[in-house]
Amino acid sequence: MLAALAVLTAVLLAFPSVVPNTVGRLGSLLETFLPWLGLAVPLLLVLALLRRSATALVALVLPVAVWGQSFGGRLLPEDRGAHDLTAVQHNVSDVNTDPTGTAIALIEAAPDFVALEEVTPAALPAYEKALASEYPHHAVEGTVGLWSRHPLSDVRRVDIKPAAIEEGWSRGMRSTARTPWGDIAVYVAHLPSVRLGPGGLGSGLRDESAGLLGAALAAEKLERVILLGDLNSTLDDRGLAPVTSRMDRTDSTRQAFAFSWPASFPVSRIDQILARSATVSNVRTLPATGSDHLPVAVDITLGRGSEDAPPSP
Template identity: 75%
Template sequence: MVSTGRSPWARGRILASLAVLTAALLAFHSAVPNTVGRFGSLLETFLPWLGLAVPLLLALALLRRSAIALVALLLPAAVWGSLFGGRVVAGDHGAHDVMAVQHNVSDVNADPSGTARALIGSGPDLIALEELTPSALPVYERELAPEYPHRAVRGTVGLWSKYPLTDVRAVDIRPEGVGHDWNRGVRASARTPWGDIAVYVAHLPSVRVRWNGFSSGRRDESAGLLGAALAAEKLDRVILLGDLNSTVDDRGLAPVTTRLDSTGRNSAFSWPAAFPVSRIDHIMTRAATVTHVRTLPATGSDHLPVAAGITLDP
C-alpha cells in the first residue's frame, strides 16, 4: 500500500473508522442484538479476541502512514485494556480457605486413571467432573476414594470432596424436550471447618456455530434453570463448579453470572486443550471470593482442568 501526497491526517480514514467500530463493539457488546442468529452471544463468547484487530490495524496504519488512524487506535486499545488487561496478569496464588478443581474429563478419555491422579496431584479439597461414563466412573471412584472419601454423583456429573457431603440431590437443568435420563446437575452440602457450603456441579448443553448463527438456545434455557436453583439456595455460601459452555462475558449465562462472583485475574483458557481460546469451565462463588484461577496440565480430555483458590467471607 503506497501512501499519497496527502496529509497524514487525511489518509487512513477507513482504518480510523474501523478502529472506532472495534472500540464500540468492545464497549457496547451488549447492544448487539441476539434476536437473529444469537450474534450477540457469539461476539461475547470470543470478545477478548476482538483485541487482535488492534495490532492488525496498527500495522496497516503504519504502512499507510496515517496519523488519524494511529490516534483512533488508542480508543480500542484503551477499552480492551480496561476490560481484559487484568486477566492477563497472573493472580495471587497465596492464602485461600478452599481449593477446588473443575474438569470436563471427556466421555472419550482413554486414560481416566491418569486423569484422576493428575487432579489429585494438584491438591484440591473439591473435585468436580463432567462427562462421566458408566465405564469410566468406577475408575474415578477407585482412584479418588483414598483422598476424597465423600462423593456425590448424578448422571454424568460428580463431586468428590475431602469434606463430608450431606443433602445430596440432583439439580434439574434439562431443557424442554430432553429426556429424563439427561442428568447434568448435582448439589451437595459440604461440611467444612467454616460451616456448610452448598456445592453445585453443572454441565450445560453444548453450543454450535452454524451458517445461520450461534446455536445456544438449549444452553441458555439450561442456564436459566440453573440460575433459578441458585436463587432458591438457602445456604449463604455457594460454590459452582461446571462446564457452562461459554465465557462469563456471554449474556446467555446471565442467570448464573448475575447471582455469583466469577472473578479471577487470570484468563485461564480451558478449551480446546490443544490450543485454548476461551474459558468455558468455571468456578464461581457466593459469599466467598475466588482469589485466583489457573489451568492445570492437559489430561486425556479436550478440556484443560481449571483450579481456583477460594476464600470464604466472614
Template identity: 90%
Template sequence: MLAALAVLTAALLAFHSVVPNTVGRFGSLLETFLPWLGMAVLLLLLLALLRRSASALVALVLPSAVWGLSFGGRLLPEDRGAHDLTAVQHNVSDVNTDPAGTAAALIETAPDLVALEELTPDALPAYEKALAPDYPHHAVEGTVGLWSRHPLSDVRRVDIRPAAIEEGWSRGMRSTARTPWGDIAVYVAHLPSVRLGWNGLGSGARDESAGLLGDALATERLDRVILLGDLNSTLDDRGLDPVTSRMDRTDSARQAFAFSWPASFPVSRIDQVLARSATVTNVRTLPATGSDHLPLAVDIRLERGSDGSPPPP
C-alpha cells in the same frame, strides 16, 4: 477507513451488551470470544503502520485503551494469597481413554473439591478408585460428580434438562459440604453444548438450561454456595446471566484468561467456578489430560468476619 474500524472495534469492546441477541445470538457469539478483538487492534495497527496513517494510529489509542481496561489485568501474574479452599473443575470427556491418569493429574494440585463432568458408567469406577484415598466423600448424579475432602450430605439431582432433550439426561447436582467453616452448598453442572452454524450461534438449549440452574440457585437456603461446571460459555456471555446474577460478581478483568477449551489450542474459558458469600481467586489451568478440556483450578476465600477469620457457621 482504518480510523473508522478502530472506533468500531472500541465500540464493540465497550458496548458489546447492545449487540442484539434476537437473531442468531450474535451478541453471545461476540461475548464468547470478546478478548480476541485485541487481535483486530493489532491487525489495524499493522495496516496503519504500512499505510503511514497518522489518523488511524491516533484512533487506535481508543480500542487499545478499552481492551487494556477490560482485559489488561489478566496478563498480570496472580498471587495465590490467603484462601480457605481450592477447587478443581474438569470436563473429563466421555471418550477419555485414561481416566486413572486424569484423576492422578488432578490430585497433584491437592484441591479440597473436585468436580467432574462427562462421567460414563465404564469410566466411573476408575475415577472412584483413583480418587478414593484422598477424597473419601463423593457423589454422582447422572454424568456429573463431586469428590470432597469434607463430608457430603443432602445430595440431590438438579433438573437443568431443556424441554427438547429426552428424559434421562442428567447433568446437574447439589450437595452440602460440611467444612470446618460450616456448611457450603456445592453445585456441579454441565450445560448443553452450543453449535456455530450459518445462522449464528445455536445456544437455545444452553440458555434454557442456564435459566433452570439460575432458578435452583435462587432458591438455595445456604448462604455460602460454590458452583463448578462446564457452562459452555464465558462469564461475558449474557446467556449465562441467569446463573451469574445469582452468584457474587467476579472481577473477571483481574482474573487470568485461563482458556480451557479446546485443550489442543485453548481459545476460550467455558469451564467455570463461581461462588456466593466467597471470592474466587487465582484462576489457572492445569496441564492437559486425556480430555478435550483443560482442568481449571481456583482458590476460594470465604467472606471474612471482623477479626479477619471466616465467619462462624
C-alpha cells in the same frame, strides 16, 4: 475508514451488549471470544502504516486503551494469597481413555473439591478408585460428580434439562459440604453444548438450561454456595446471566485468562468455578489430561459471618 473501524472496535470491546442477540445470537458469540477482538488492532495498525494514515494511528489508541483496561490485568502474575479452599473443575470427556491418569493429575493440585463432568458408567469405577484415598466423600448424579475432602449430605439431582432433550439426560447436582467454616452448598453442572453454524450461535438449549440452573441457585437456602461446571461459555456471555447474576462477580479484569477449551489450542474458558458469599481467586488451568478440556483450578476465600468461628488449627 480505518479510523472508524478502530473506534468501532473500541466500542465493541467496551460495550459488547450493543450487539443484539435477536439474530443468530451474535451478541453471545462476540462475548464468548471478546478478548480476541483485540487482534483487530495489529491488523488495523498494519493497514494504517501502509496507508500512512496519521488519523487511523491516533484512533488506534482508543481500542488499545479499552483492551488494556478490560483485559490487561489478566496478563499480570497473581500472587497466591491466603485462602480457605481450593477447587478443581474438569470436563473429563466421555471418550477419555485414561480416567485413572486423569484423576491422578487432578490430585496433584491438592484441591478440597473435585467436580467432574462427562463421567461415563464405564469410567466411573476408575475415578472412584483413583480418588478414594484423598477424597473419601463423593456423589454422582447422571454424568456429573463431586469428590470432596469434607463430608457431603443432602445430595440431590438438579433438573437443568431443556424441554426438547429426551428423558434420562441428567447433568446437574447439588450437595451440602460440611466444612470447618460451616455448611456450603456445592453445585456441579454441565450445560448443553453450543454449535456455530450458518444461522449463528446455536445456544438455545444452553440458555434454557442456564435459566433452570439460575432458578435453582436463586432458591438455595444456604448463604455460601460454590458452583463448578462446564457452562459452555465465558462469564461475559449474556446467555449465562441467569446463573452469573445469582453468584458473586469477582473482578474478572484481574483474573488470568485461563483458557480451558479446546485443550489442543485453548481459546476460551468455558469451564467455570463461581461462588456466593465467597471470593474466587488465582484462576488457573492445570496440565492437559486425556480430555479435550483443560482442568481449571481456583482458590476460594469464604465470607465471614458474625457467627463463624475460625477452624481449629
